[in-house]
Amino acid sequence: MDRIEILKELQKENSNLQLPAEMDFNIDEDKVLTIGMKKKGLTGTMQDDSAAFEGWAICLKAWLPESIDKVVVNGDFPDDKNNQHYKRFLYRLKKFTETYSWSETTQEYKAEIEEVFPKGNSNMYINVPRKEASEEATHCEAQLERAYVFKNKSSYRAMNHQLPTRIFNNIDIKEKNAVTPGGFIDIWGITNDDILRIFELKLPTNTKIGIISELMFYVNVMTDVIRHEINIPLKGKSFRSFDEIYKLYVKKGACKQIEGVFLADNFHPMIQEKQEDVLQIINNRKFADNVSVSFSFDKPNVEALYLPKNSNTKASKEKKTYKEQQKNRQLRLLNQSNWIFEGARGCGFFKNNMYPYVLLPKDSDKNLFAGIRGEDECTKYFENKHISWWGERRSKPTGHLLSSQIHCLNHLFSLRKDDAAVKAIIENATGLKIKEVYPSPLDTDDGFISFEFVCKNKTLLGEKHETRGANCTSIDALIYVQTKDGRKVLIPIEWKYTESYEKKKRADDKTVKERYLSLVDEKSNLKKWLEDFYYDPLYEFARQTLLVEQIIAQKPTCETTTIEADDYAHLIVRPNENEDIRGDIQRFKNERCLKNLNKVIEIDPQELLSPLEGNTNYKELLDYLQTRYWQSL
Numbered sequence: 001m002d003r004i005e006i007l008k009e010l011q012k013e014n015s016n017l018q019l020p021a022e023m024d025f026n027i028d029e030d031k032v033l034t035i036g037m038k039k040k041g042l043t044g045t046m047q048d049d050s051a052a053f054e055g056w057a058i059c060l061k062a063w064l065p066e067s068i069d070k071v072v073v074n075g076d077f078p079d080d081k082n083n084q085h086y087k088r089f090l091y092r093l094k095k096f097t098e099t100y101s102w103s104e105t106t107q108e109y110k111a112e113i114e115e116v117f118p119k120g121n122s123n124m125y126i127n128v129p130r131k132e133a134s135e136e137a138t139h140c141e142a143q144l145e146r147a148y149v150f151k152n153k154s155s156y157r158a159m160n161h162q163l164p165t166r167i168f169n170n171i172d173i174k175e176k177n178a179v180t181p182g183g184f185i186d187i188w189g190i191t192n193d194d195i196l197r198i199f200e201l202k203l204p205t206n207t208k209i210g211i212i213s214e215l216m217f218y219v220n221v222m223t224d225v226i227r228h229e230i231n232i233p234l235k236g237k238s239f240r241s242f243d244e245i246y247k248l249y250v251k252k253g254a255c256k257q258i259e260g261v262f263l264a265d266n267f268h269p270m271i272q273e274k275q276e277d278v279l280q281i282i283n284n285r286k287f288a289d290n291v292s293v294s295f296s297f298d299k300p301n302v303e304a305l306y307l308p309k310n311s312n313t314k315a316s317k318e319k320k321t322y323k324e325q326q327k328n329r330q331l332r333l334l335n336q337s338n339w340i341f342e343g344a345r346g347c348g349f350f351k352n353n354m355y356p357y358v359l360l361p362k363d364s365d366k367n368l369f370a371g372i373r374g375e376d377e378c379t380k381y382f383e384n385k386h387i388s389w390w391g392e393r394r395s396k397p398t399g400h401l402l403s404s405q406i407h408c409l410n411h412l413f414s415l416r417k418d419d420a421a422v423k424a425i426i427e428n429a430t431g432l433k434i435k436e437v438y439p440s441p442l443d444t445d446d447g448f449i450s451f452e453f454v455c456k457n458k459t460l461l462g463e464k465h466e467t468r469g470a471n472c473t474s475i476d477a478l479i480y481v482q483t484k485d486g487r488k489v490l491i492p493i494e495w496k497y498t499e500s501y502e503k504k505k506r507a508d509d510k511t512v513k514e515r516y517l518s519l520v521d522e523k524s525n526l527k528k529w530l531e532d533f534y535y536d537p538l539y540e541f542a543r544q545t546l547l548v549e550q551i552i553a554q555k556p557t558c559e560t561t562t563i564e565a566d567d568y569a570h571l572i573v574r575p576n577e578n579e580d581i582r583g584d585i586q587r588f589k590n591e592r593c594l595k596n597l598n599k600v601i602e603i604d605p606q607e608l609l610s611p612l613e614g615n616t617n618y619k620e621l622l623d624y625l626q627t628r629y630w631q632s633l
Contacts, residue, residue, distance in 0.1 A: 001027040022050035033068045037075030043085045047210035055212035059270040062277035074106045088180040095220040124230045125168045129239040133162040140347035140354040158244035159189035195257045202264040209268040219260040260295040322578040323498040330401035348399040359399030372413045388469035408495035416447035424611035430569045438480040441561040453478035455558040460550035462515040473543040490568040500580035504535035576604045606630045
């Protein structure tokens with residue numbers, strides 16, 4: 001059977017099954033399955049479909065037991081035979097063919113194995129942890145590791161996570177002596193009767209067949225350590241409970257059993273649908289010199305991803321940034337099944353990575369206050385006004401719990417149709433005596449606050465776009481008022497939450513010269529275009545200043561409203577505790593930058609909404625904001 005015929009046989013039971021394109025498969029008349037490795041798989045990570053030959057061999061035997069008696073691994077050679085992934089492939093192939101009587105490889109690969117891992121070589125070493133693993137995990141899998149250890153460690157003499165398993169060909173643990181690339185055992189534990197248990201953990205969304213290859217590698221390495229075929233360097237200070245591993249190593253015969261545990265809620269369908277058959281094949285191994293090795297499947301059984309609340313680690317005692325504090329706050333709320341998020345779950349995607357503080361796409365609307373989630377509320381407003389959401393999916397609210405756009409909407413959107421409430425908070429923030437709050441210039445039929453405000457950006461600023469919320473100077477919120485002395489005043493609101501700008505991206509010189517420099521004239525409140533203005537957030541502040549100044553000067557018609565403003569007050573809302581953004585605001589609100597410093601006003605969001613305290617119409621909103629954002633940690 002060639003690849004196509006094999007696939008047809010598999011799809012008789014599951015029509016969705018596929019075989020990796022970067023690997024050859026053939027079953028001959030003697031029931032020999034040949035797996036042909038290609039260059040991509042030889043130098044890929046163990047989880048890659050093109051590299052996980054162990055997983056494919058075992059699963060194909062489980063699915064086609066009448067057609068396969070033997071498996072032979074052959075294939076290409078990499079361009080660079082010193083590639084560490086290739087050398088790890090050779091170690092894996094060596095252990096695979098030694099472990100299973102039905103597996104073989106070619107003479108060419110055997111020669112390669114002997115060259116890198118010669119028989120009787122006693123000069124192989126494993127690296128050891130040099131520091132404790134970080135307690136402040138951000139990725140979902142790392143969070144789940146910590147949660148699993150936290151829940152189960154009382155059942156073990158020792159239990160920890162992120163154990164290094166890199167192989168070196170010298171006791172001098174340096175990069176020049178490294179044989180394999182870096183790698184870490186997700187979780188490991190030692191029972192009271194000296195069983196070493198090794199866990200390979202996967203999130204429900206990660207169902208690659210390579211989980212078999214990964215766990216086999218880690219189990220084989222630790223088996224060789226216990227058998228002294230791979231050595232541990234002289235023991236120094238112990239981290240991650242490694243002293244317990246070292247005890248098993250130095251006391252020969254103490255550890256007679258090593259167990260590998262596939263730890264996941266979901267597996268690849270070729271594993272999931274034939275678990276018993278797969279497990280039987282995996283466990284039908286040759287005995288490894290007084291060390292029994294076995295594998296099993298288990299589920300994490302940890303309902304929530306969380307950070308331990310009462311950690312005594314050094315990291316937990318150190319002062320955290322405001323962003324880290326808020327991240328932990330949102331995670332705790334998310335994992336307490338709190339009414340704030342109504343059962344939403346984390347581990348959504350942001351910039352191609354999963355994070356526990358990003359809601360799953362199906363739950364992303366629960367990032368918004370419940371009072372603005374209705375069909376005719378916030379999402380409908382964005383859709384009708386063709387406003388882009390911040391984040392990965394421009395057409396839906398982001399699930400990122402630290403989004404300043406969501407933070408802004410959660411504070412202000414409920415107020416947008418209440419001119420009395422809008423008047424109260426703006427008078428409180430600016431000190432203006434307001435006679436009237438005008439309807440939103442862009443949304444005259446929909447309240448008194450414009451969100452993601454733009455106005456003739458192409459004409460007024462020379463920008464290429466004027467899409468609300470994307471690719472142009474867009475103001476988070478704008479309010480238009482008339483004061484009691486008859487002046488019409490624009491209140492542009494820039495909203496910040498956890499932002500810090502330690503990595504400042506420079507604006508393009510040509511763009512600045514073509515669009516903005518000529519607008520910084522004697523009438524502008526900007527003294528001149530400073531070097532600081534090339535970098536966010538000052539770049540944002542300066543562009544917003546120029547936009548409202550041009551609106552005042554040219555009195556454009558936005559949608560159907562002609563804006564005839566006389567002045568503006570630039571309101572920057574930021575939490576008092578975010579010292580990073582407050583420092584940036586002070587760099588802008590400075591005599592070097594501005595002629596009239598009073599035109600820029602900064603305020604804490606709780607202080608901004610303080611006039612609403614005691615207003616029964618906003619009790620639910622204020623309770624929500626207090627719990628989610630305001631109250632002390």
